[in-house]
Amino acid sequence: MADQQDLTGKVAVVTGAGQGMGRAIALRLSELGARVAALDLNSAAIEETVAAFTGSGMAIACNVSDSAAVNSAFTELQAELGEVSVLVNNAGTGRAAGDGSDKMYELMGQRNEELAANGESKTHVDHLIHMQDEGWKGVMGVNLDGAFYCTRAAVRSMVRSGIKGSIISIASTAAQSGEGPVHYVTSKAALIGMTRALARELGSRNIRINAVAPGPTNTPIMEGIPEQWIKDMEDAIPLGRMAEPSEIAQAVSWLASDASSMCTGSVLVANGGSYFF
């Protein structure tokens, strides 16, 4: 039987493909035979991603939170590679200018110091009250608006060409556990809502849409986090470690391919058991 994960001849778009999970996903889809368009803010980084492809592909510098930029990126990639079969909404961020993160981390440090010294702390780790509109919109703009703009562009391509496509959005375990900054957690929970609504709407066209919810994963996002925090985090994961980006890429490629032909509207949890949905 042919490998059901084979993506030969299909066009795949991966956002945030310059590093971390996005790069691993783009490389995995390329390995499976797809022609991959790698989108990211960082053009040098996506050139590096594309240089490592097994087959053909292209790098397009694009800010996914800019609707016009997304439409023009899709026009460019469709002209070069063809109509889209797979989209992976991976670009994401947990911080934006004006979101009060600096203050929140300062308070968290203060609380940890007090707990270590006295075994108790009256410090509240406030984030919301320090968050400006631009900080909220900055994160929602990338994580949620960006996924909406890309999904709409991909579905227009699939509908125009009659392709039975597959769309995967990278959510997070935080969508269910609530652990994380309010803008980030809200955006990831909303991505799951979008996945479910579109699974219903697009089912009759045989376009599938699913989410992957990773837990802590060893990407550049983890750089700068104190070693002790990483250790505490890993101790709380039943499998005892963070995921590697390639492990998330395996989950994504399964959903991208016909191997998952009966899955739509689902959330594939890949978090080592750190939180059960």
Ligand SMILES: NC(=O)c1ccc[n+]([C@@H]2O[C@H](COP(=O)([O-])OP(=O)(O)OC[C@H]3O[C@@H](n4cnc5c(N)ncnc54)[C@H](O)[C@@H]3O)[C@@H](O)[C@H]2O)c1
């Ligand atoms: N690493 C984790 O522990 C973890 C856990 C759960 C979910 N996630 C999610 O997985 C996805 C990938 O995470 P990662 O750890 O690889 O992140 P990362 O920060 O290492 O990489 C994100 C990439 O997205 C790009 N990007 C950011 N904003 C963009 C924009 N507006 N337009 C285009 N590209 C943009 C960045 O340039 C970068 O290359 C994100 O959606 C993240 O929220 C990560």
